[in-house]
Amino acid sequence: MCNLESLKIDLKELDEGLTTLKFNLGDAYFESLDEDEIKRGSVSVSLNVRRTENYFELDFHTAGSVVIPCDLCLDDMDQDVESDDRLIVKFGEEYSEDDDLITVDEREGVLDVAWFIYEFIALNIPAKHVHTPGKCNAAMIKVLEEHSATRSSGENEEAAVDPRWNGLEKLKTIIKD
Structure with missing residues (x-):
């Protein structure tokens, strides 16, 4: 110490x-x-x-x-x-x-x-601190990219939606008609 x-x-x-x-x-x-x-x-x-x-x-x-x-x-x-x-x-x-x-x-x-x-x-210390490009842990970046791709691709998006929003979706279709 x-x-x-x-x-x-x-x-x-x-x-x-x-x-x-x-x-x-x-x-x-x-x-x-x-x-x-x-x-x-x-x-x-x-x-x-x-x-x-x-x-x-x-x-x-x-x-x-x-x-x-x-x-x-x-x-x-x-x-x-x-x-x-x-x-x-x-x-x-x-x-x-x-x-x-x-x-x-x-x-x-x-x-x-x-x-x-x-x-x-x-x-x-800057608010955001990241390695220079290419210096990050490659395995962690791969996992991060996989999870980001899953989230942005729309997979399981229906299951992730809060069911309370269904009522609003119905209103949207009524308004369009």
């Missing part, structure tokens, strides 16, 4: 000005989060934290590749990801999240960025 402690930033310890942090996240990171969408990957994160008197600006640059299932054949596929994201953090009485403004409990002063990084990666 990945030690997610390294992704907890003690904001109180940071000096005013710019601090750069770098993280290389691999399979262990994704496994530690125990999420279904992304199980493996290799991603580099560069985090610039600019501390001012009143708040922190966190600029994330994430680049790498993750392994996700293909929507068509369900086999694993590599998906390149790259994103630039920003969070504004301030100290307050208790932890809260409001859009891109995070309030960290001033007594603790620690911000865990592990989940934010995962969200940035997940949001960067």
Whole structure:
């Protein structure tokens, strides 16, 4: 398992000005989060934290590749990801999240960025993800095509129709006459 402690930033310890942090996240990171969408990957994160008197600006640059299932054949596929994201953090009485403004409990002063990084990666994955043509699992594509052909050929179409529609079919023939 990945030690997610390294992704907890003690904001109180940071000096005013710019601090750069770098993280290389691999399979262990994704496994530690125990999420279904992304199980493996290799991603580099560069985090610039600019501390001012009143708040922190966190600029994330994430680049790498993750392994996700293909929507068509369900086999694993590599998906390149790259994103630039920003969070504004301030100290307050208790932890809260409001859009891109995070309030960290001033007594603790620690911000865990592990989940934010995962969200940035997940949001960067296209809604539809399929292998490049010819790379899908051939056996699965064949089964998919067989089932699609059966559905579109009209076989067993009469049996598939809800019997309640029969009354409407009668009305259609009356209207035509």
